[in-house]
Amino acid sequence: MKHHERTNAVLHYQKYDRLPLVSFGYWDQTLQKWADEGYVAREDALNWCATQDNGPGDRNIMDALGFDFNWGSTLGGTGFLFPAFPETVLSVEADGTEVYTDESGHIQKRKPGIVSIPVDVGSLLTDRAAWEREYLPRLLYADARIDAQSMLETARLNGLKGLPTALHCGSLMGQVRNMLGVVEMSYLIADDETLFGDIVNTVADLCYRMVENTLKIGIRFDYAHFWEDICFKNGPLLSPQLFDDLVGRHYARITGLLRSHGIDIVSLDCDGKIDALIPTWVRNGVNTMFPIEVGTWGAELAPWRKKYGKELRGAGGVNKLVFDREFSDIDAEIERIKPLVDLGGYLPCPDHRIHPTAKYENVVYYCNKMRKAFG
Numbered sequence: 546m547k548h549h550e551r552t553n554a555v556l557h558y559q560k561y562d563r564l565p566l567v568s569f570g571y572w573d574q575t576l577q578k579w580a581d582e583g584y585v586a587r588e589d590a591l592n593w594c595a596t597q598d599n600g601p602g603d604r605n606i607m608d609a610l611g612f613d614f615n616w617g618s619t620l621g622g623t624g625f626l627f628p629a630f631p632e633t634v635l636s637v638e639a640d641g642t643e644v645y646t647d648e649s650g651h652i653q654k655r656k657p658g659i660v661s662i663p664v665d666v667g668s669l670l671t672d673r674a675a676w677e678r679e680y681l682p683r684l685l686y687a688d689a690r691i692d693a694q695s696m697l698e699t700a701r702l703n704g705l706k707g708l709p710t711a712l713h714c715g716s717l718m719g720q721v722r723n724m725l726g727v728v729e730m731s732y733l734i735a736d737d738e739t740l741f742g743d744i745v746n747t748v749a750d751l752c753y754r755m756v757e758n759t760l761k762i763g764i765r766f767d768y769a770h771f772w773e774d775i776c777f778k779n780g781p782l783l784s785p786q787l788f789d790d791l792v793g794r795h796y797a798r799i800t801g802l803l804r805s806h807g808i809d810i811v812s813l814d815c816d817g818k819i820d821a822l823i824p825t826w827v828r829n830g831v832n833t834m835f836p837i838e839v840g841t842w843g844a845e846l847a848p849w850r851k852k853y854g855k856e857l858r859g860a861g862g863v864n865k866l867v868f869d870r871e872f873s874d875i876d877a878e879i880e881r882i883k884p885l886v887d888l889g890g891y892l893p894c895p896d897h898r899i900h901p902t903a904k905y906e907n908v909v910y911y912c913n914k915m916r917k918a919f920g
Contacts, residue, residue: 620696719775
């Protein structure tokens with residue numbers, strides 16, 4: 546069987562010859578370290594930093610480690626701000642900390658030499674006038690957002706290699722959170738829910754138009770994929786009821802379009818404790834949770850499957866922290882996920898990007914052991 550056939554078989558509860566070995570990439574610093582240690586070609590590390598999930602560097606590194614394909618490697622157009630805001634440094638503090646606007650118009654702080662999530666300061670999206678002047682024109686559909694020839698070529702190469710081809714459907718709420726920041730988003734919901742709703746509806750309509758026009762290219766997609774990141778370790782970053790009210794119908798509209806084109810596996814990437822939002826996703830056609838972060842809350846497929854049945858699938862759920870421990874810890878993690886694999890409809894994958902403390906030899910060991918365990 547080819548990798549795309551295995552993937553479809555697993556997620557449709559059918560027989561397969563072996564479990565595909567799924568990756569989700571790395572921190573940039575991880576590959577820089579591995580390049581310094583001589584495990585990874587510097588060129589591949591630099592290529593990953595530039596292209597991440599969709600470049601030849603990722604393919605070369607996966608081949609060396611033993612992974613079959615990257616779940617996050619998807620095709621799609623520019624589904625957000627077009628053009629993006631230019632990154633602009635607004636001020637520099639005495640210790641070198643920069644206050645800057647990022648490509649989403651989000652104002653943040655970053656300290657030199659610190660690898661972490663930047664500190665929120667504010668947003669250029671301050672009111673309706675700023676929305677209509679600076680943001681709305683950047684969120685309208687245009688054919689220039691879609692590079693059909695590039696997508697056709699990538700799909701052709703995937704076909705030659707037997708890899709699955711995935712369609713990226715955009716983000717209905719995560720990118721809105723990126724534009725505003727968590728604090729400013731919370732204030733806007735309280736102060737002007739009508740404006741917040743207009744923003745969400747505009748972003749969602751763009752996502753629909755992007756999916757609609759990408760499907761017209763004629764590529765055969767194995768699954769579709771959303772990105773959200775709208776939760777943290779204790780739960781959603783906004784009310785589950787408000788989330789359902791604002792975006793439930795938009796998910797349904799997009800997944801209905803996907804199914805009309807024969808795409809019935811719809812994946813969604815959301816970090817954090819996602820339990821309270823799963824009902825909205827499942828009810829509206831999103832049926833595969835990713836990356837199922839083990840984290841401090843011990844997320845895993847089994848309780849979700851018990852609650853929602855076989856319609857809910859999963860990809861992810863392997864604790865990435867074992868990669869900086871001992872081989873015995875990796876063995877124990879593989880034993881832990883065996884009952885989850887037995888449930889069907891589940892593709893094990895590290896539960897986020899492989900972190901800089903991970904040992905290269907441990908990831909190779911993991912891939913070899915997974916092949917023996919589920920070959």
